[in-house]
Amino acid sequence: MLAAKVIMEQGVVVEGINFFTGFCVEGHTHAIRKKDQEKLKRNNALWSAEQLGIKLHIVDIIDEYKDVVINPKHGYGAHMNPCLDCKIFMVNKAKQWIEDNGFDFIITGEVIGQRPMSQRKETMPVVARESGADDLLLRPLCAKNLPVTLPEKEGWVDRNQLFGFSGRSRKPQMALAEKFGFADYAQPAGGCCFLTDENYSVKLVDLWKARGSKQYDLDDIMLLKVGRHIRPSPDFKMIIAREEGEGRFLQGYKGSFIYMNTISHRGPLVLIDGSPSDQDLELAARITARYGQGRDAEKVVVKIVQQEQEKELEVSPLSPDEIPEEWHV
Ligand code: SF4
Numbered sequence: 001m002l003a004a005k006v007i008m009e010q011g012v013v014v015e016g017i018n019f020f021t022g023f024c025v026e027g028h029t030h031a032i033r034k035k036d037q038e039k040l041k042r043n044n045a046l047w048s049a050e051q052l053g054i055k056l057h058i059v060d061i062i063d064e065y066k067d068v069v070i071n072p073k074h075g076y077g078a079h080m081n082p083c084l085d086c087k088i089f090m091v092n093k094a095k096q097w098i099e100d101n102g103f104d105f106i107i108t109g110e111v112i113g114q115r116p117m118s119q120r121k122e123t124m125p126v127v128a129r130e131s132g133a134d135d136l137l138l139r140p141l142c143a144k145n146l147p148v149t150l151p152e153k154e155g156w157v158d159r160n161q162l163f164g165f166s167g168r169s170r171k172p173q174m175a176l177a178e179k180f181g182f183a184d185y186a187q188p189a190g191g192c193c194f195l196t197d198e199n200y201s202v203k204l205v206d207l208w209k210a211r212g213s214k215q216y217d218l219d220d221i222m223l224l225k226v227g228r229h230i231r232p233s234p235d236f237k238m239i240i241a242r243e244e245g246e247g248r249f250l251q252g253y254k255g256s257f258i259y260m261n262t263i264s265h266r267g268p269l270v271l272i273d274g275s276p277s278d279q280d281l282e283l284a285a286r287i288t289a290r291y292g293q294g295r296d297a298e299k300v301v302v303k304i305v306q307q308e309q310e311k312e313l314e315v316s317p318l319s320p321d322e323i324p325e326e327w328h329v
Contacts, residue, residue, distance in 0.1 A: 001048050002173055003109040005180050006140040008052070010157055014107070016056040017097060018045035019090050021065045022221045023193040032226065032245040044186035051182065061093060062218055069195065070214045074126075079201035081193065083118035084126065091131035098136075105136045105151045111173070112142045112166040121145070121166075141165045141173065194225060203229055206329045210234055210274065219253070223271075226250065229329040230287060236274030237329065238284055240291050254305070260288050263312065264301035267292020281306075282313060289317035 004014045031041050049056035068089045072082030087110075094106045112121050124146055128137045135150040138157065143149070144164030151157040165172050177185060194200040203224045208214045210231070223239060226246050231237040241247035247269045253259075258272040258281070270288045272281070285302035294300035295317050302313050 001052060001109075001182060001185055002176055002180070003107050003140045004052050004054065005182075006162065006176075007107055007138075007157065008054075010161060012157065014052070014054055015103070016045065016049045016052075016054055017094055018056055018058045019061045019065075019093065020058055021086075021193065022062045022218050023069075023195050025192060025194060032249050034243055034245065044192075048186060057097070059093065059097070061089075064093075065089065066216070069216075077116075077118075077196065079196055079198050080204050081195040081201075083115065084123055087118050087127045088130045091127055091133050091137060095131060095133045095136065104156065105138055105149070106133055107138050107140055109141060110139045112145050114168060114170075138162075194221075200224055203329050206231060206237075210237065219256070223253065223273075227271075228291070230323070230327050231329050232283055232287065232327050233276075233280060236272055236276035236280050236284070238287060239271040239273060240288070241268040241270070258304065258306045260285060260302050260304040262289055262292040262294055262300050263303045264299075265289075265292050265294030265297065267294065267300075282315065285313045286315045286318045287323060289315055290320070290323065292317075 004016065008014050045058070046056055065086075068082055068085050069080070072085040074082070074084040074088075077083050087108075091106060091108070098104065098106060110119050110124070110127075112119060112124060118127075124139070124142075128134055131137070135147075135153075138149045138151050139146060140157075140162050142165050143152070143159065143162035145166055148159065152159040152162075163172070163176070195204075204216075204221070206229075207216065207220060207224065226239070226241075226249055228240040228242050229237060230240065239250065241250050250259075250269050250271055253271055254269075258276070260270050260272065260281075261267055267288060268291050270284070270291075272284055276284060281304055285304060288302050289295065289297075289300035292300065298316060299314050300317055302315055304311050304313060
């Protein structure tokens with residue numbers, strides 16, 4: 001918002017681009033869980049564009065982005081976040097976009113030193129160079145610490161009115177936000193994407209390991225955001241709804257998975273991913289029983305639906321110590 005506003009103040013027409021990778025935290029995840037009910041249900045990119053009064057283009061990059069996640073040339077950050085490659089990729093896509101849409105240059109809100117991996121003084125030129133954007137990439141918030149870009153050389157933008165922010169402190173940005181009258185803004189901390197999340201990254205690695213290849217589709221990565229994941233064997237994994245909202249979300253996947261739920265007692269919907277044997281399904285039924293209201297009952301009836309064939313199994317629920325920690329993904 002700040003970078004856009006700084007440039008708009010100079011009379012330049014700005015439009016926003018939001019890339020949808022499938023790993024975005026916003027969109028649907030906040031709407032599912034009870035604990036996130038306090039959070040405003042809004043797409044921050046759309047909301048920010050509305051505040052600025054600019055157009056926003058949401059660009060789906062799900063498929064092309066896979067190569068960034070699977071083979072990041074510059075490696076991963078603390079978790080499975082390939083931030084540097086991700087930025088290079090997105091700036092490159094933005095460059096293609098401005099060429100196709102008759103725009104002259106690209107701005108980002110990056111600040112030197114703000115993020116340990118992707119926003120360092122050394123990485124700023126790497127993003128500009130490897131994306132192919134070179135001097136078409138202007139970072140209005142830290143431009144004074146960087147070489148002069150084409151928009152400045154050409155006089156489209158006055159360098160004197162740009163900023164030289166650096167470091168992790170966000171105080172100067174907050175002061176500028178106040179000056180512009182931005183009382184509310186998207187919280188920058190905590191990451192905008194699930195690849196920075198430790199638990200999520202563990203689940204993604206587990207998925208790749210189980211499949212024997214680093215591939216995924218949109219449903220795979222959506223499902224990693226939802227439910228309790230338990231892998232009792234390399235052949236199958238259980239995705240167990242933890243609350244009503246998750247149960248409703250998982251309902252939508254019943255057509256593509258084996259699924260089960262307890263019918264003698266209330267209990268969660270469970271999806272089974274993989275190729276379980278009959279013995280595996282019995283074990284899964286016992287685990288399913290453990291997470292329902294029949295957890296202390298001697299016997300629980302579990303309905304299993306596999307390729308539209310239904311069967312019922314009467315099982316005894318596993319006790320918590322029969323579900324080892326290492327099964328929890
Ligand atoms: S946090 Fe996610 S979206 Fe943001 S730069 Fe890193 S990998 Fe890309």
